[in-house]
Amino acid sequence: xxxxxxxxxxxxxxxxxxxxxxxxxxxxxxxxxxxxxxxxxxxxxxxxxxxxxxxxxxxxxxxxxxxxxxxxxxxxxxxxxxxxxxxxxxxxxxxxxxxxxxxxxxxxxxxxxxxxxxxxxxxxxxxxxxxxxxxxxxxxxxxxxxxxxxxxxxxxxxxxxxxxxxxxxxxxxxxxxxxxxxxxxxxxxxxxxxxxxxxxxxxxxxxxxxxxxxxxxxxxxxxxxxxxxxxxxxxxxxxxxxxxxxxxxxxxxxxxxxxxxxxxxxxxxxxxxxxxxxxxxxxxxxxxx
Amino acid sequence: xxxxxxxxxxxxxxxxxxxxxxxxxxxxxxxxxxxxxxxxxxxxxxxxxxxxxxxxxxxxxxxxxxxxxxxxxxxxxxxxxxxxxxxxxxxxxxxxxxxxxxxxxxxxxxxxxxxxxxxxxxxxxxxxxxxxxxxxxxxxxxxxxxxxxxxxxxxxxxxxxxxxxxxxxxxxxxxxxxxxxxxxxxxxxxxxxxxxxxxxxxxxxxxxxxxxxxxxxxxxxxxxxxxxxxxxx
Numbered sequence: 365x366x367x368x369x370x371x372x373x374x375x376x377x378x379x380x381x382x383x384x385x386x387x388x389x390x391x392x393x394x395x396x397x398x399x400x401x402x403x404x405x406x407x408x409x410x411x412x413x414x415x416x417x418x419x420x421x422x423x424x425x426x427x428x429x430x431x432x433x434x435x436x437x438x439x440x441x442x443x444x445x446x447x448x449x450x451x452x453x454x455x456x457x458x459x460x461x462x463x464x465x466x467x468x469x470x471x472x473x474x475x476x477x478x479x480x481x482x483x484x485x486x487x488x489x490x491x492x493x494x495x496x497x498x499x500x501x502x503x504x505x506x507x508x509x510x511x512x513x514x515x516x517x518x519x520x521x522x523x524x525x526x527x528x529x530x531x532x533x534x535x536x537x538x539x540x541x542x543x544x545x546x547x548x549x550x551x552x553x554x555x556x557x558x559x560x561x562x563x564x565x566x567x568x569x570x571x572x573x574x575x576x577x578x579x580x581x582x583x584x585x586x587x588x589x590x591x592x593x594x595x596x597x598x599x600x601x602x603x604x605x606x607x608x609x610x611x612x613x614x615x616x617x618x619x620x621x622x623x624x625x626x627x628x629x630x631x632x633x634x635x636x637x638x639x640x641x642x643x644x645x646x647x648x649x650x651x652x653x
Numbered sequence: 654x655x656x657x658x659x660x661x662x663x664x665x666x667x668x669x670x671x672x673x674x675x676x677x678x679x680x681x682x683x684x685x686x687x688x689x690x691x692x693x694x695x696x697x698x699x700x701x702x703x704x705x706x707x708x709x710x711x712x713x714x715x716x717x718x719x720x721x722x723x724x725x726x727x728x729x730x731x732x733x734x735x736x737x738x739x740x741x742x743x744x745x746x747x748x749x750x751x752x753x754x755x756x757x758x759x760x761x762x763x764x765x766x767x768x769x770x771x772x773x774x775x776x777x778x779x780x781x782x783x784x785x786x787x788x789x790x791x792x793x794x795x796x797x798x799x800x801x802x803x804x805x806x807x808x809x810x811x812x813x814x815x816x817x818x819x820x821x822x823x824x825x826x827x828x829x830x831x832x833x834x835x836x837x838x839x840x841x842x843x844x845x846x847x848x849x850x851x852x853x854x855x856x857x858x859x860x861x862x863x864x865x866x867x868x869x870x871x872x873x874x875x876x877x878x879x880x881x882x883x884x885x886x
Contacts, residue, residue, distance in 0.1 A: 529756050532749055536742040543740040545724040546702055546733075547803065548757035 367499035372623045373616065374498070378507040380615020381514030382576070385569030387592040387599075387607040388521060389562035395602030396538040396558045399449060399460050403467035404566050405589025410437045410471060411567025412584060413479055415574050416486055426489040426575055434567035441563025445556050453555075468585070475582045482581075489575040506575050513572065517565070518608050525604075534558060591618075594633055598640040600650025609648060654716070655680040655838050656701070656807055661710035663693075663700045670696045671707065672862045678807070678840050683833055685849040685856035685870065686842040687884060693862040694842035695737060698809040701840075702734045703727040714807070729759055733800035737811035737842075739792045741784035741799075748780040750795055754802035762804030763835045769798040772828055790821055794828075801832065808832075810841040814848040826851045846884055850874050858883045 390404045414436050419429030444467060452459045492509050495502035525531035534554065537544035541551050569588075574580065595614050599606025614633055621629040640647065656678040663671040671693050678684045686694050699705040701712050703724040712719045719727055728734070733754075742750055751766055770777040773794040779787060787795060793813070800808045813829075814822050822845075829852045833839060843849050849856060850870045858866040858873070860883050866873070873879060 529753070532745060532753055533757070535744055536753055539742055539744060540740055542704060542724070543736070543742070546704065546728055546736075547754050547799075548725050548728040548759075550723075550725050 376616035376619030378510045380611045383591045384611035387595040389565035391607040393562040402464035405585030406471035407563045407566035408570035409585035411570025415571035430571040437567030438564040441560045445559040484580040486574045600647030603649035606649035657713040661707035663707045683839045683853045685853040688859040731806035733805035733808045735796045735800045735810045739796040741792045743785035754799045758803035760804040764801040807838045814845045
């Protein structure tokens with residue numbers, strides 16, 4: 365029983381880390397730009413597919429794919445922000461949702477055109493394909509690696525935002541665009557940079573998912589964006605700390621659900637969200653509106 | 654001529670706020686823009702700063718037209734803005750609010766953290782406190798200090814004396830004297846004629862978006878008709 369629980373926890377943690385990687389970019393973009401980017405799951409999917417294509421082109425080496433794939437997605441993020449999203453900042457939320465949802469459909473079709481509508485099998489990550497025994501049962505090393513990457517990204521983001529001047533300028537600009545511009549910040553350029561960085565984070569999650577899932581499917585962005593939205597909402601929209609805790613919670617809950625109540629897997633997630641929102645409508649760390 | 658505002662018209666949406674507003678500020682001067690609430694003082698300062706760009710007319714800084722430049726570009730030319738609602742960044746500390754202005758400014762000069770904190774000692778005591786937790790008076794000094802940290806040629810101050818206790822207003826008079834002593838030019842919008850008389854050389858009176866009177870501060874002070882008509886509450 366104990367080893368079973370430990371393994372379910374480990375599975376929950378690694379699953380939670382993917383949700384966190386996607387939710388972090390989503391939350392950063394919402395916190396700074398005030399845009400709820402539905403297409404963020406598409407960046408995750410594109411990150412996975414591009415990682416896959418790069419690794420296939422460069423001798424099956426996953427690490428090249430992980431390095432280069434998300435950079436290509438960051439460039440896509442640049443185009444999306446610079447030429448489309450920027451035009452709807454001043455408009456109401458529904459316009460942003462419509463525009464970003466249009467990109468979800470576009471990218472889904474793009475993936476089907478470029479990579480086909482079927483699933484693609486992906487290889488593991490060189491050096492991390494083994495399993496290690498934990499309490500007498502095998503656990504993939506790669507999943508342990510993912511469990512380590514998530515907190516690293518969290519600490520990195522925290523340090524970037526709290527301890528560097530770039531981060532302070534981002535925080536200042538997100539709380540008061542106009543005053544920041546009166547002090548010399550080129551706010552539109554800064555927002556583009558944050559969006560590109562957020563897209564890269566989502567794509568990094570997608571790239572990391574390639575060896576984890578071992579399988580790429582065109583709809584893979586949707587499942588994760590829904591979970592990332594749940595996480596962002598229960599954590600408090602715009603709060604990275606909340607998104608991290610929320611992702612851990614949802615990851616663990618989902619793993620326990622899959623193991624002990626398989627019929628209620630997604631149901632549990634939404635029950636948790638409903639419960640948290642009844643208790644605290646602004647989420648764990650959200651500000652009261 | 655440091656600043657020249659030439660017949661600007663500024664709109665908020667479709668409402669015509671400023672009509673043919675012209676004024677000039679020489680380097681080293683402290684000039685008042687006087688008028689009651691809602692007559693266009695703030696809009697004038699925002700037009701100069703590029704936050705609410707004028708639709709017609711032009712603003713020139715040292716003979717260089719500022720038309721079409723955004724606020725960030727205008728600030729880099731050496732114009733600092735202290736808004737009436739202060740706009741202290743709430744989740745940066747007092748110290749970070751000062752330093753961010755220095756980091757973002759390409760200009761160097763007399764003012765740094767040490768000198769600003771010497772001018773407003775309370776800012777040194779509050780260094781590590783978030784902007785959110787500062788009192789109104791502290792925020793006002795911080796907003797002024799933040800403007801100085803950019804080492805601007807010109808500071809646009811919106812309602813610097815508003816809401817301050819008389820004792821603090823007296824300290825502010827001394828602070829402004831020291832600021833101008835270091836070669837910073839100031840255009841300030843205020844309703845407090847007594848305060849303006851103590852710190853300003855000249856003044857413009859604005860009413861319903863038009864400049865209706867201008868003169869030396871002593872002349873305005875003594876001009877009972879003008880004071881009664883445009884400034885008395």
